[in-house]
Amino acid sequence: MPEGHSVHRIANLLGHMFAGHVLDASSPQGRFTDGAKLLNQTMLHRTYARGKHLFAVFDGDRILRVHLGIYGAWDVASATGTTQRAGAAGPQVVTSLGAPRKKRGTNPDLAQENFPPEPVGQVRLRLLDEFFVADLRGPTACEVLNPDEAEAIENRLGPDPLVDGVDAGRQEFVRRMSATSTPVGLALMNQNVVSGIGNVYRAEILFRHRLDPFVPSRSLTDDTLEALWDDWCALLAEGVKTGVMMTRNDLDEEGRQLAFSKTAHRYFVYGRAGEPCRVCGRRVELVVAAARKLYFCPSCQQGAV
Numbered sequence: 001m002p003e004g005h006s007v008h009r010i011a012n013l014l015g016h017m018f019a020g021h022v023l024d025a026s027s028p029q030g031r032f033t034d035g036a037k038l039l040n041q042t043m044l045h046r047t048y049a050r051g052k053h054l055f056a057v058f059d060g061d062r063i064l065r066v067h068l069g070i071y072g073a074w075d076v077a078s079a080t081g082t083t084q085r086a087g088a089a090g091p092q093v094v095t096s097l098g099a100p101r102k103k104r105g106t107n108p109d110l111a112q113e114n115f116p117p118e119p120v121g122q123v124r125l126r127l128l129d130e131f132f133v134a135d136l137r138g139p140t141a142c143e144v145l146n147p148d149e150a151e152a153i154e155n156r157l158g159p160d161p162l163v164d165g166v167d168a169g170r171q172e173f174v175r176r177m178s179a180t181s182t183p184v185g186l187a188l189m190n191q192n193v194v195s196g197i198g199n200v201y202r203a204e205i206l207f208r209h210r211l212d213p214f215v216p217s218r219s220l221t222d223d224t225l226e227a228l229w230d231d232w233c234a235l236l237a238e239g240v241k242t243g244v245m246m247t248r249n250d251l252d253e254e255g256r257q258l259a260f261s262k263t264a265h266r267y268f269v270y271g272r273a274g275e276p277c278r279v280c281g282r283r284v285e286l287v288v289a290a291a292r293k294l295y296f297c298p299s300c301q302q303g304a305v
Helices: 004-018 033-039 147-156 166-178 199-208 222-242 253-261
Strands: 021-026 042-050 053-058 062-067 073-078 096-098 123-128 132-137 141-145 285-289 292-296
Touching: 004 042, 004 053, 004 073, 004 096, 004 132, 004 222, 021 033, 033 062, 033 123, 033 141, 053 147, 062 147, 141 147, 166 222, 199 222, 199 292
Parallel strands: none
Antiparallel strands: 021 042, 021 123, 042 053, 053 062, 062 141, 073 096, 073 132, 123 132, 285 292
16 A cells, blocks of 8 residues: 555645646546536645545645555556656656556557547546546545645645654654553554554554563553654655665665665565564564564564653
C-alpha cells in the first residue's frame, strides 16, 4: 500500500500539472461516471494530502478525495514528455505513482499528435488538459465531497507532519498515542492516531527506536513518543524529497547509493523475515497483526519504554 510520502508526492505532482487549469474529467471504466461529470470542465484550484488521503479542490466547492488503498496508482503522461508547462520550472519525470505496477499506457515519448493516449486497463478517473493526462486505477476510495464532508474526514485523521507542522503535530501525536492501550505496532498503523505510516515505516521506526511492537502505546513515555514523532517527521520529509523509503541510518555514502538502487539494502527489518538482524545477528521475525505483516527483531526490540 502506498504510504504517506507517496501520496504527498502525488499531490505535489498533480498540483504542479493541473492547478489553475480547467480539466476534462471522465471515467473510462464507467464506475465513476457521475463523479467525473461533477468535475468535468471545471478548474482545479489546489491539491493536498493528509496521510494516505489525496484531496483536490475544484470549482463549485467540489473536492475529489482519493485513497489508493493497496492497489491504487496514478499513471501520468504528457504531450511534451515532461511534467513542465512551457516556461515553468518543475519536475521532469513522467511516471506511475502509487502501488508498484508495470507502466501501462503512459509513454513519456509520445508525440504531440498522439496525445492523449487511449486509456489502458480499468481507469476509474481520467483528468486531462491540452498538456497532461493522469489516469487513476484501482483506488479503494474515489468520491466527490463538499467542504464539510472533506473536513469531517480530515478531522478524524491523526496528525500529519506536512499538514499540522512538527510542533503542533507532536503534541497531538503524543495525546492520541497516550490515549490508547493498543500495542504500539498497531497504533502506528491506525490512521486515526497518526496519518501516513504504513507497513514499511511502522516496522522500521519501531526498530530504529528498539521498541517492542507489542507493548501498549499508553505505556510509552512522552519522551519516547516525541522521539517517534520526530523520527517520522524526518523520514517522511526524506521520502517526499527522494521518492524512496530509506530507513537505514547506519550506511556510509557508498552504502546509501547502493540502497537507493537496490531495495534489499534499504531496511533494517522490513521484508527480511528469517534473515539475520543487521545489528545483533538474530533472525528477524514475522507475525501477522491485524491482517498485516509485522517484522521485528526479538532481541534488539526490547528497549526501555
